[in-house]
Amino acid sequence: MHSFGYRANALLTFAVTILAFICAIASFSDNFSNQTPSAQIQILSSLVILNINWFQKQPHGNDEVFAFVAAEYETSKNSLNQVSLWDAIIPEKEEANFWIQISNKYRFIDQGHNLRGKDFNLTLHWHVMPKTGKMFADKIVMSGYRLPNANMEVKARAPGKIILAGEHAVVHGSTAVAAAIDLYTYVTLRLPLHSDENNDRLTLQLKDLSLEFTWSVSRLKEGIAYDSSNRQRSSSPLGSLPSSGYTPASLGEKIIHGKPSGIDNTVSAYGNMIKFCSGEITRLKSNMPLRMLITNTKVGRNTKALVSGVSERKVRHPEAMNYVFNAVDSISKEVAAIIQTKDDISVTEKEESVKELMEMNQGLLESMGVSHSSIDTVIQTTLKHKLTSKLTGAGGTVVEKVVEELESSGFQCFTASIGGKGAEICF
């Protein structure tokens, strides 16, 4: 009779032999597996899009597949340089057949600065890693990719805006009238090819004004995502700028104004002349010629502080401020109606009405606490020439005299047509 130890030993040996035999069969069967995925990769700007159209795990089902995409290129020093862009582990048979469209998972870093203007391949590698048996590795090489020689550039321009009536009160729900003017800010965006160049920073250089602003790109992205999901209107009746253009404009406005009404970025993005009330936009078609003399008093103001100053005044004197806001609302509605009217009223009559309404609006702005003594100087100067009403539309010598006098007081003057195009992106 065999001892217990002897029997246990025989059983274990038999089990291990069977296991080894099964493993050998499993390994051998790998030779018949046939992974033939095909893949297509597109590059859009610095974005890599990967389409893997077939990747089928074999039926015996104990493998794990590691797949990765690398940009590969040759230099005089190394025959193979790899920049890994994307990878994934495919753990289950059910997940082995997939179709994805993604941007690169890892940054396209060109450590040696060798890629600029160079051809490179995009290679999809996959390693089939069985728990038992031989590891398979294979790849698909897609050639014909090239990064540009210089940094990529995008050019854009956006018009300035003028508010004819309703600024500040519009933040509190009053109607306002605003228009784009034909004075533009031009922006050239350079996308660095090397991500080590200011990786997470977006820098805006306003060369004419000697100003420079820098933001964190990840913060901006968060803001854009938040803004897109919270915005009530996705399209505008005004123009063709995609909402992707409107969203950064509205985000920038929030950074600069704190709690904006949205009128500035709307006009700048979509152009035209508009009536704006609590986010509701009506395009105005002017029935009178409108040109503006715009005076830059060169007095720096902090709009964010002014906007919150008005809100604080409203908290202190809610009833009085509501009367002010209601008055502004009526003024703006009347300005909009005059601009659009087709009635048989002369341009001079219309201008007289707009002049009076603008004067009333100015008084209300003073009662909101947002005016400045330099604006009084501008008003006094234009009044001397009985020109207040003409500032919206008059041209010629009288305006030149006003400009001369205003500029001799240290102000800067521009004449502008109003109601033009909104923001545009040109490549």
Ligand SMILES: C[C@@](O)(CCO)CC(=O)[O-]
């Ligand atoms: C002062 C304000 O009314 C316009 C500034 O151009 C602010 C806003 O409406 O967001």
